[in-house]
Amino acid sequence: MNPEILKEICIVKMPFGKYQGTVLADLPISYLEWFQRTGMPKGKLGIQLATVYEIKLNGLTELLIPIRSAVRNQR
Template sequence: MFQLNNPDPQILVALVKMKMPFGKYKDTVLCDLPVSYLEWFGKKGFPAGKLGMLLQTLLEIKMNGLGELLVTIKKMESGK
Protein backbone atom coordinates (compact mmCIF):
# COMPACT_ATOMS: atom_id res chain seq x y z
CA MET A 1 0.00 0.00 0.00
CA PHE A 2 1.06 3.59 -0.58
CA GLN A 3 2.74 5.06 2.48
CA LEU A 4 3.05 8.81 2.87
CA ASN A 5 6.36 8.52 4.72
CA ASN A 6 7.89 6.20 2.12
CA PRO A 7 5.97 6.57 -1.16
CA ASP A 8 6.59 4.27 -4.10
CA PRO A 9 6.14 6.37 -7.25
CA GLN A 10 5.46 3.24 -9.32
CA ILE A 11 2.22 2.72 -7.40
CA LEU A 12 1.04 6.21 -8.32
CA VAL A 13 2.00 5.69 -11.96
CA ALA A 14 0.10 2.38 -12.01
CA LEU A 15 -3.00 4.13 -10.65
CA VAL A 16 -3.04 6.55 -13.59
CA LYS A 17 -2.18 3.97 -16.28
CA MET A 18 -3.77 0.65 -15.34
CA LYS A 19 -7.35 -0.08 -16.36
CA MET A 20 -9.92 -2.00 -14.38
CA PRO A 21 -9.86 -5.51 -15.85
CA PHE A 22 -13.44 -6.54 -15.02
CA GLY A 23 -16.84 -5.53 -13.73
CA LYS A 24 -19.04 -2.49 -14.10
CA TYR A 25 -16.08 -0.19 -14.77
CA LYS A 26 -14.07 -2.52 -17.01
CA ASP A 27 -11.49 -0.58 -19.08
CA THR A 28 -11.75 2.52 -16.85
CA VAL A 29 -8.39 3.87 -15.67
CA LEU A 30 -8.14 3.09 -11.96
CA CYS A 31 -7.72 6.72 -10.88
CA ASP A 32 -11.05 7.52 -12.60
CA LEU A 33 -13.04 4.99 -10.58
CA PRO A 34 -15.70 6.56 -8.33
CA VAL A 35 -15.26 6.46 -4.57
CA SER A 36 -18.57 4.61 -4.21
CA TYR A 37 -17.16 1.69 -6.25
CA LEU A 38 -13.99 1.63 -4.14
CA GLU A 39 -16.06 1.72 -0.95
CA TRP A 40 -18.10 -1.22 -2.26
CA PHE A 41 -14.87 -3.21 -2.60
CA GLY A 42 -13.96 -2.12 0.92
CA LYS A 43 -17.17 -3.73 2.20
CA LYS A 44 -17.08 -6.84 0.00
CA GLY A 45 -13.33 -7.36 -0.01
CA PHE A 46 -10.66 -6.12 -2.39
CA PRO A 47 -9.36 -8.48 -5.08
CA ALA A 48 -6.20 -10.39 -4.27
CA GLY A 49 -2.79 -9.32 -5.48
CA LYS A 50 -1.60 -6.11 -7.06
CA LEU A 51 -5.05 -4.97 -8.22
CA GLY A 52 -6.46 -5.19 -4.70
CA MET A 53 -3.50 -3.28 -3.28
CA LEU A 54 -3.92 -0.57 -5.92
CA LEU A 55 -7.67 -0.22 -5.33
CA GLN A 56 -7.14 -0.06 -1.57
CA THR A 57 -4.45 2.58 -2.03
CA LEU A 58 -6.68 4.55 -4.38
CA LEU A 59 -9.49 4.56 -1.84
CA GLU A 60 -7.11 5.92 0.83
CA ILE A 61 -5.86 8.62 -1.53
CA LYS A 62 -9.36 9.73 -2.51
CA MET A 63 -10.78 9.56 1.04
CA ASN A 64 -7.96 11.77 2.29
CA GLY A 65 -8.54 14.46 -0.32
CA LEU A 66 -5.38 13.71 -2.30
CA GLY A 67 -7.06 13.04 -5.66
CA GLU A 68 -5.40 16.09 -7.23
CA LEU A 69 -2.08 14.34 -6.80
CA LEU A 70 -3.25 11.70 -9.27
CA VAL A 71 -4.52 14.35 -11.71
CA THR A 72 -1.05 15.91 -11.73
CA ILE A 73 0.68 12.56 -12.23
CA LYS A 74 -1.74 11.63 -15.01
CA LYS A 75 -0.91 14.88 -16.84
CA MET A 76 2.81 14.28 -16.40
CA GLU A 77 2.56 10.70 -17.68
CA SER A 78 0.47 11.68 -20.71
CA GLY A 79 3.07 14.31 -21.63
CA LYS A 80 5.87 11.74 -21.91
Protein backbone atom coordinates (compact mmCIF):
# COMPACT_ATOMS: atom_id res chain seq x y z
CA MET A 1 0.00 0.00 0.00
CA ASN A 2 1.09 3.51 -0.78
CA PRO A 3 1.71 5.41 2.50
CA GLU A 4 0.51 8.65 0.91
CA ILE A 5 -2.85 7.05 0.06
CA LEU A 6 -3.18 5.87 3.68
CA LYS A 7 -2.60 9.41 4.89
CA GLU A 8 -5.06 10.83 2.36
CA ILE A 9 -7.91 8.50 3.35
CA CYS A 10 -7.60 9.84 6.90
CA ILE A 11 -7.93 13.45 5.69
CA VAL A 12 -10.00 13.56 2.48
CA LYS A 13 -13.76 13.86 2.81
CA MET A 14 -16.34 12.24 0.56
CA PRO A 15 -17.17 14.90 -2.04
CA PHE A 16 -20.70 13.75 -2.90
CA GLY A 17 -23.59 11.47 -2.04
CA LYS A 18 -25.23 10.30 1.14
CA TYR A 19 -21.99 10.57 3.12
CA GLN A 20 -20.76 13.85 1.68
CA GLY A 21 -18.35 15.49 4.13
CA THR A 22 -17.41 12.23 5.88
CA VAL A 23 -13.71 11.36 6.08
CA LEU A 24 -13.13 8.44 3.70
CA ALA A 25 -11.73 6.22 6.47
CA ASP A 26 -15.02 6.70 8.38
CA LEU A 27 -17.31 5.56 5.58
CA PRO A 28 -19.42 2.52 6.49
CA ILE A 29 -18.48 -0.79 4.89
CA SER A 30 -21.99 -1.09 3.40
CA TYR A 31 -21.42 2.08 1.35
CA LEU A 32 -18.03 0.82 0.19
CA GLU A 33 -19.58 -2.55 -0.73
CA TRP A 34 -22.14 -0.72 -2.85
CA PHE A 35 -19.34 1.03 -4.74
CA GLN A 36 -17.57 -2.31 -5.14
CA ARG A 37 -20.69 -3.81 -6.73
CA THR A 38 -21.63 -0.85 -8.92
CA GLY A 39 -18.15 0.42 -9.77
CA MET A 40 -15.72 2.65 -7.97
CA PRO A 41 -15.40 6.24 -9.19
CA LYS A 42 -12.64 6.90 -11.70
CA GLY A 43 -9.32 8.41 -10.72
CA LYS A 44 -7.80 9.10 -7.34
CA LEU A 45 -11.08 8.96 -5.40
CA GLY A 46 -11.71 5.45 -6.73
CA ILE A 47 -8.25 4.35 -5.60
CA GLN A 48 -8.82 5.88 -2.17
CA LEU A 49 -12.25 4.25 -1.77
CA ALA A 50 -10.91 0.88 -2.94
CA THR A 51 -8.13 1.16 -0.36
CA VAL A 52 -10.57 1.92 2.46
CA TYR A 53 -12.74 -1.00 1.28
CA GLU A 54 -9.82 -3.44 1.37
CA ILE A 55 -8.71 -2.22 4.80
CA LYS A 56 -12.19 -2.61 6.28
CA LEU A 57 -12.91 -5.89 4.48
CA ASN A 58 -9.75 -7.44 5.92
CA GLY A 59 -10.21 -6.05 9.44
CA LEU A 60 -7.15 -3.81 9.24
CA THR A 61 -8.64 -0.54 10.48
CA GLU A 62 -6.19 -0.52 13.40
CA LEU A 63 -3.47 0.27 10.85
CA LEU A 64 -4.98 3.73 10.51
CA ILE A 65 -4.80 4.64 14.22
CA PRO A 66 -1.20 5.94 14.19
CA ILE A 67 -1.78 7.71 10.88
CA ARG A 68 -4.86 9.47 12.24
CA SER A 69 -2.93 10.52 15.34
CA ALA A 70 -0.14 11.95 13.22
CA VAL A 71 -2.62 13.82 11.03
CA ARG A 72 -4.36 15.32 14.09
CA ASN A 73 -1.03 16.44 15.53
CA GLN A 74 -0.13 18.24 12.28
CA ARG A 75 -3.22 20.43 12.46
